[in-house]
Structures are given as structure tokens and as C-alpha cells.
Amino acid sequence: MNIAILTFEGFNELDSFIALGILNRMKSEGWNIQITCPSESVTSMNGVTVQAQQPLEFANSADVVLFGSGIYTRDIAKNKMILDRLTLDPSKQLIGAQCSGTLLLAVLGLLKELPACTDLTTKPWVIDAGVDVLNQPFIAKESIATAGGCMSSQYLAAWVIAKLAGRSAAESAIYYVAPVGEKEATVSHSMSILSPYI
Amino acid sequence: MNIAILTFEGFNELDSFIALGILNRMKSEGWNIQITCPSESVTSMNGVTVQAQQPLEFANSADVVLFGSGIYTRDIAKNKMILDRLTLDPSKQLIGAQCSGTLLLAVLGLLKELPACTDLTTKPWVIDAGVDVLNQPFIAKESIATAGGCMSSQYLAAWVIAKLAGRSAAESAIYYVAPVGEKEATVSHSMSILSPYI
Numbered sequence: 001m002n003i004a005i006l007t008f009e010g011f012n013e014l015d016s017f018i019a020l021g022i023l024n025r026m027k028s029e030g031w032n033i034q035i036t037c038p039s040e041s042v043t044s045m046n047g048v049t050v051q052a053q054q055p056l057e058f059a060n061s062a063d064v065v066l067f068g069s070g071i072y073t074r075d076i077a078k079n080k081m082i083l084d085r086l087t088l089d090p091s092k093q094l095i096g097a098q099c100s101g102t103l104l105l106a107v108l109g110l111l112k113e114l115p116a117c118t119d120l121t122t123k124p125w126v127i128d129a130g131v132d133v134l135n136q137p138f139i140a141k142e143s144i145a146t147a148g149g150c151m152s153s154q155y156l157a158a159w160v161i162a163k164l165a166g167r168s169a170a171e172s173a174i175y176y177v178a179p180v181g182e183k184e185a186t187v188s189h190s191m192s193i194l195s196p197y198i
Numbered sequence: 199m200n201i202a203i204l205t206f207e208g209f210n211e212l213d214s215f216i217a218l219g220i221l222n223r224m225k226s227e228g229w230n231i232q233i234t235c236p237s238e239s240v241t242s243m244n245g246v247t248v249q250a251q252q253p254l255e256f257a258n259s260a261d262v263v264l265f266g267s268g269i270y271t272r273d274i275a276k277n278k279m280i281l282d283r284l285t286l287d288p289s290k291q292l293i294g295a296q297c298s299g300t301l302l303l304a305v306l307g308l309l310k311e312l313p314a315c316t317d318l319t320t321k322p323w324v325i326d327a328g329v330d331v332l333n334q335p336f337i338a339k340e341s342i343a344t345a346g347g348c349m350s351s352q353y354l355a356a357w358v359i360a361k362l363a364g365r366s367a368a369e370s371a372i373y374y375v376a377p378v379g380e381k382e383a384t385v386s387h388s389m390s391i392l393s394p395y396i
Contacts, residue, residue, distance in 0.1 A: 017212065
């Protein structure tokens with residue numbers, strides 16, 4: 001299972017790395033989760049430079065594509081040099097977005113008529129793109145999911161695992177990363193968020 | 199305010215980056231949060247290579263030092279070449295550790311008689327180091343704190359903010375990163391975890 005976490009210049013560390021950490025709980029099952037970037041390295045919104053594990057084109061043949069967010073997403077949403085490198089197909093891929101990543105799903109025409117989740121800062125831009133924004137952390141329909149608020153990245157990752165490896169695998173991944181002493185409660189809460197969509 | 203997030207080869211992305219993301223909510227107040235490493239770059243447990251923002255010695259004069267965790271912590275705990283570069287002082291610094299980072303606090307003699315939190319994998323090693331391990335996500339006493347379970351990194355970061363900038367600043371940081379639609383509940387829960395220690 002190839003999973004591309006799209007990570008752009010100015011990225012939000014929480015959005016890319018919470019998903020990456022949780023999805024890598026499936027590494028022993030052969031899942032291959034890759035930080036996927038338009039350049040050889042990208043620097044986060046807080047100045048952390050990360051080497052790309054894959055070029056952007058890796059996303060086009062990946063089984064799952066997750067759009068992270070960041071401080072330059074509005075610029076990327078207008079950057080044809082970057083966006084034209086992506087050819088995604090929701091009939092063959094699971095596609096998700098976190099916070100401002102939702103704006104990129106919108107401009108790529110992947111949301112169609114679906115309402116979406118995003119963060120409070122990005123909300124007006126997503127509405128401008130013609131999308132209904134919901135006041136909830138997560139929504140999915142068929143192969144498209146969106147999440148809002150950095151820590152919702154855990155729901156996006158768990159949704160991917162639940163869709164491709166079943167509910168029990170998603171529960172195990174959440175259990176592992178949850179705080180000690182709060183593991184059962186965290187699994188129960190996460191699955192209550194995801195249950196309508198899996 | 200200089201804050202070193204100690205990040206070693208084989209590091210857990212969740213532990214270093216959740217703390218970094220949340221602490222950087224204080225960037226506008228002049229806080230300077232730095233990924234601090236023993237080498238010019240480190241590669242995570244899941245293959246992500248990150249450039250160090252500071253060398254290990256930055257920790258010695260930082261206001262706050264947080265030990266991240268990773269898959270090679272047991273080796274680092276025996277590596278005098280690395281540990282001898284650290285000269286920390288809990289009378290002048292806030293010092294925290296996440297998951298296997300707690301083992302490093304123990305071997306550096308910083309825990310003294312304090313019970314500690316860590317993850318379930320590291321727990322037997324920390325017990326072997328003579329420390330009582332608690333079945334809870336977070337504990338702090340004076341300037342020393344430990345957290346267990348990757349997502350507890352949010353408590354460690356919020357504790358630092360609460361200690362140095364007050365409860366309201368910690369609440370704001372947690373509010374910002376919390377899932378949309380769960381912000382008030384997340385703040386309330388986090389502060390209930392931290393309240394005994396701030």
C-alpha cells in the first residue's frame with residue numbers, strides 16, 4: 001500500500017506528521033507511507049527542513065493521497081506548475097485533506113458537491129471556492145475525506161486504516177499512539193467520529 | 199524563550215513534532231523552538247530525514263529542554279559521547295521527557311526520586327533504571343515533567359506554556375490545534391490533566 005502525504009513549503013508539522021506516525025503503525029503490514037513534496041526538501045511553517053521521500057508524481061500512482069496543510073496553501077492553490085503535476089483519481093485512490101489541504105481538493109475539483117471540513121483560518125477561502133464547510137472535525141464520502149483542526153489528522157489516518165485494513169486495525173493504531181491511561185477512551189472517541197463513514 | 203526539543207536518530211515524529219507545533223503557537227511572543235540534534239540531520243523511525251535546527255549543546259543554555267523519544271533510546275542512554283554533551287540544570291531550566299525520553303532523564307539523574315510517565319514499551323527499561331512508572335499520561339513536579347503515549351506530547355507542550363506564560367496561553371494553544379467541533383472539550387480535558395501540576 002503506497003501512501004503519499006503531500007507536504008509543501010510552509011507545511012504544518014502536526015498535519016503531516018500525525019498522519020504519518022499513525023499510518024506507519026501499518027508498516028509491518030507492508031504499508032509504505034511517504035512524505036511527498038514538489039521539491040527535494042521543504043521547510044515547515046516553523047522552520048524545520050525535511051527531505052522529501054518522494055517527488056509529487058508519486059501521488060499519481062499511490063493508493064492513498066493525503067493533502068497536508070500549511071501557510072502557503074493559497075499560493076499553491078494558484079500554482080499550476082505544482083498542481084499540474086498531480087493527476088488523481090478518486091475511483092482508484094483514497095484521497096483526504098487536512099485543514100488548508102481541503103482548499104487544494106476544492107480547486108482540483110475533487111470535492112464536487114461534497115461538504116467539507118477545514119480549519120477556522122482556511123474556512124472562508126474554502127467557502128469562496130464554493131464548498132459548504134461543516135463545524136465538525138471529520139467527514140468522508142466514499143473515497144474522499146476532509147478533516148479540520150490540526151489534531152484531527154488522527155481521524156484522517158484512522159479512516160484510511162479502517163477503510164483499507166478494517167476497523168480493528170484502526171483501533172489498534174489509535175490505541176498505540178493514545179496517551180497512557182486514556183487509551184480505551186481515545187479509541188472509543190475516535191471510532192465514534194469515524195463510525196458514520198466506515 | 200529558547201526551547202530545545204531533543205531529537206535523536208530513529209526519533210518518533212509524533213513526540214517531537216506535536217510538541218514543536220503546539221509550542222510554536224507562542225512564536226509571536228518571541229519563543230524560539232528548535233529541533234536540537236546530536237548531528238546535522240537525523241532520520242526518524244519511519245525514514246523521514248530532518249535537518250537539525252541546533253546542535254545538542256543548545257540545550258545547555260535553553261530555558262526549556264524536552265527529550266523526544268525514538269527507537270534507539272536504549273542505545274543513546276549508554277552513549278557517553280552523546281550524553282556528555284548535555285549539562286542540564288533543573289534549578290534554571292524546565293525539563294520534560296516524552297515516552298522513551300523518560301529513560302534519558304533517568305540515566306542523567308534528573309528524575310531523582312520522582313515517579314514518571316512513559317510509554318508501554320519503554321516502561322520495563324525505566325523501571326530497571328530504578329524509577330516508579332505511573333499508569334497516567336502526565337506528571338510534573340517543580341521543573342521536571344514526563345509524559346507517556348505519543349499523543350501526550352500535547353500535555354507536555356501545554357505544561358511548558360502554562361508554566362512560563364500562564365494557564366490562559368496554554369488554553370489558547372490547545373484550542374488552536376484541537377479538532378474543529380471539539381475545541382472546548384479538548385481544552386477542558388487537557389487542563390484537567392495539567393491542573394494538578396500548574
